[in-house]
Amino acid sequence: MNVSSCFISLCMIVRNEENNISSCLESIKDLVDEMVIVDTGSEDGTLNIIEEYKAHIHKLSWQNDFAVARNYALSKAKGQWILVLDADESLDESATLTLRKELATAEEEGFYLSIHNYQGSEGNFTKTYALRLFRNNLLYRYEGRIHEQIFPAIKKTNPQARIGWSPWIIHHHGYLQDVVNIKNKAHRNLTILLSEPPEVKESAFFHLNIAMEYLRLGNLDEAEVWLKEGWRRIDVRESYAHRLLIMLITCVRLQDKNKEALSYCRDGLIIYPDYPDIYYYHGICLMKSNDLRQAREVLLRGLQKGNDSGYISKSVYISESGCGSHRNLFALGQIEERCNDYELALDYYLQALRLNPQYLPYLKSLIHVLLDSNFDKKAYLIEHGLVKEYFPNIIKIIFEFHKHSLVLDIMSDCQKDTDCELQKDSLYHSWMCAIFEEEYLLAQMYVEKLKTCDSSLSDLLVKIQIILQSSFQTDNSFQTDNITSLTKFKNNESVLTILSIIDKFAVCKRIKFLNPLIDLLLDISGDDFKPLLLRILDKRQCYEQALQLLETINLQQLDDREKLIANSILKRFGREVEGSW
Numbered sequence: 400m401n402v403s404s405c406f407i408s409l410c411m412i413v414r415n416e417e418n419n420i421s422s423c424l425e426s427i428k429d430l431v432d433e434m435v436i437v438d439t440g441s442e443d444g445t446l447n448i449i450e451e452y453k454a455h456i457h458k459l460s461w462q463n464d465f466a467v468a469r470n471y472a473l474s475k476a477k478g479q480w481i482l483v484l485d486a487d488e489s490l491d492e493s494a495t496l497t498l499r500k501e502l503a504t505a506e507e508e509g510f511y512l513s514i515h516n517y518q519g520s521e522g523n524f525t526k527t528y529a530l531r532l533f534r535n536n537l538l539y540r541y542e543g544r545i546h547e548q549i550f551p552a553i554k555k556t557n558p559q560a561r562i563g564w565s566p567w568i569i570h571h572h573g574y575l576q577d578v579v580n581i582k583n584k585a586h587r588n589l590t591i592l593l594s595e596p597p598e599v600k601e602s603a604f605f606h607l608n609i610a611m612e613y614l615r616l617g618n619l620d621e622a623e624v625w626l627k628e629g630w631r632r633i634d635v636r637e638s639y640a641h642r643l644l645i646m647l648i649t650c651v652r653l654q655d656k657n658k659e660a661l662s663y664c665r666d667g668l669i670i671y672p673d674y675p676d677i678y679y680y681h682g683i684c685l686m687k688s689n690d691l692r693q694a695r696e697v698l699l700r701g702l703q704k705g706n707d708s709g710y711i712s713k714s715v716y717i718s719e720s721g722c723g724s725h726r727n728l729f730a731l732g733q734i735e736e737r738c739n740d741y742e743l744a745l746d747y748y749l750q751a752l753r754l755n756p757q758y759l760p761y762l763k764s765l766i767h768v769l770l771d772s773n774f775d776k777k778a779y780l781i782e783h784g785l786v787k788e789y790f791p792n793i794i795k796i797i798f799e800f801h802k803h804s805l806v807l808d809i810m811s812d813c814q815k816d817t818d819c820e821l822q823k824d825s826l827y828h829s830w831m832c833a834i835f836e837e838e839y840l841l842a843q844m845y846v847e848k849l850k851t852c853d854s855s856l857s858d859l860l861v862k863i864q865i866i867l868q869s870s871f872q873t874d875n876s877f878q879t880d881n882i883t884s885l886t887k888f889k890n891n892e893s894v895l896t897i898l899s900i901i902d903k904f905a906v907c908k909r910i911k912f913l914n915p916l917i918d919l920l921l922d923i924s925g926d927d928f929k930p931l932l933l934r935i936l937d938k939r940q941c942y943e944q945a946l947q948l949l950e951t952i953n954l955q956q957l958d959d960r961e962k963l964i965a966n967s968i969l970k971r972f973g974r975e976v977e978g979s980w
Contacts, residue, residue: 406499408478408535409434409454412468414461416486417444419572424452426489430498431482437472445486463591466541476535483531483549484569488514491568498567502532508553508560509533514569515720523758527642527717530562531569543599545591546608585615603633607643614650623650635670642717644671648680660684674716675704675723682730691734698727698734725754729761736764741772749783759796762789766796776805777812786813794825801907803832807841823852830860831903834912839868859893863900863916870915885922894924898931905939913944926952930961937964946972 409431413420424434434454438446439461449456459471473481480502484490510532515524530550533539538556541547553560589612592605599605606629613622626647633640644667651659664681671677678701685694705723719726732747748765755761762785769776780786786793786809797806810829813821826849833842842864850857862885897920904912920932929952936945945968954965969975 405477407431408476410472419487464544466547469541487573494567507563510565585612603629679722725751798828803835806832
């Protein structure tokens with residue numbers, strides 16, 4: 400295939416990426432004309448997967464130099480344009496509709512693509528930009544052993560080269576990997592960085608990259624040293640300068656150095672007056688200083704600087720999602736909540752939730768304020784469509800706030816709605832609320848509905864309800880001669896469920912329910928879970944029950960923390976305290 404007939408080449412370097420590579424290649428298989436993949440020593444199934452996509456595989460021994468590997472891939476590419484991805488990335492499907500057409504008439508030498516670096520399961524991401532699409536030119540080669548760059552070579556070859564800002568998005572999921580992998584990569588990156596030549600180590604960019612690896616390792620003190628020195632050396636006109644500053648602000652904030660963070664924010668807003676992240680963090684720091692009036696003003700100004708519209712200009716910044724939009728709105732809600740303006744707080748929380756519907760802490764804060772307000776709780780939730788949109792979550796959150804009658808009221812409405820599907824968690828929490836309210840017939844109805852979702856859990860709750868009712872009520876709703884034997888409940892899942900229910904009763908100080916449940920737990924689990932039960936009772940300040948439990952425990956088998964708990968409880972009741980155990 401010659402250059403004219405091959406329009407776009409994917410260039411990628413991989414090693415042991417069997418968990419990521421399929422989604423990456425699937426995202427671009429209909430877009431690129433060839434896939435050039437350099438493998439630096441995979442020992443898993445990566446190459447087998449790549450072969451399914453008919454990619455050109457080239458092997459290269461790893462030399463602790465990302466630029467060498469990248470450039471080897473470039474040397475094998477035949478396309479007019481080069482698209483660079485990593486295995487834990489995928490190209491947004493919208494690019495397949497417009498990218499080839501735009502490139503056909505483009506005058507630019509390359510394009511920056513927006514990269515969404517996802518950091519959690521609820522859609523939060525940091526938005527960065529990288530030059531990942533550029534013309535195939537023998538003189539365009541990467542520089543730098545790590546955090547390698549192509550831009551210097553393009554500008555060196557063609558000083559008048561135009562680099563465009565594209566609307567195309569790369570989704571990066573690498574930050575969702577487990578902590579061990581992140582730390583391993585950070586140690587690897589530090590090794591490579593520290594092997595850079597002395598002239599590279601003088602740059603502020605080097606200081607930023609070193610600091611980022613220390614942050615990944617959780618070493619805030621070391622990261623702060625490198626960031627401060629980098630900020631001292633930097634030319635604020637550099638494209639990455641704003642990133643260094645926001646990392647420095649974050650680093651000192653995480654160490655509770657609020658005054659320093661405020662100082663950097665003030666300086667930052669002078670240099671970067673349209674950077675929404677600095678407005679957000681400035682507002683947060685002002686809130687921590689209890690300067691709510693100024694915090695409100697700064698956060699509102701930050702809303703006007705938000706860059707969530709999807710349009711990209713030459714003044715773009717690396718930005719965390721929500722800065723300048725839902726994060727500011729949530730912080731404004733917190734301010735109004737502290738000022739007891741519940742109506743305005745609700746409005747801000749609702750706006751934040753609308754902009755980021757997957758982020759449930761916004762919903763929880765909204766419900767917390769709603770429960771403290773004078774609004775009709777159920778009517779508000781229904782009017783704004785929240786019950787329909789978040790039904791299981793609303794039931795769980797209201798239950799956690801101990802508003803049991805409200806849960807039952809909402810559940811009653813849901814049962815009348817044919818479109819409302821009752822799920823396991825909602826039925827479980829509703830059963831618990833009915834028990835709390837001593838609505839046993841209602842509890843029985845929920846536990847019977849639960850049988851279709853989880854028969855084992857339903858049987859356990861039936862057993863618990865029978866025991867609770869028979870402990871303090873002669874007129875039992877269930878037929879006690881049909882009580883299921885305890886044998887089927889002698890498993891960890893049942894024991895942990897009972898422990899969870901005990902914890903809920905203890906939190907609400909429903910003491911009369913505790914002793915029957917503790918007896919049931921001990922009948923099922925024996926001595927194995929007594930230490931865990933002791934911790935729960937102590938944490939919930941159910942000291943009399945904890946003392947009774949201690950009388951059945953072999954104290955020598957407790958760990959150090961549990962021994963401290965035992966001593967504290969014994970001392971509370973004037974009992975003899977063990978000295979050395």
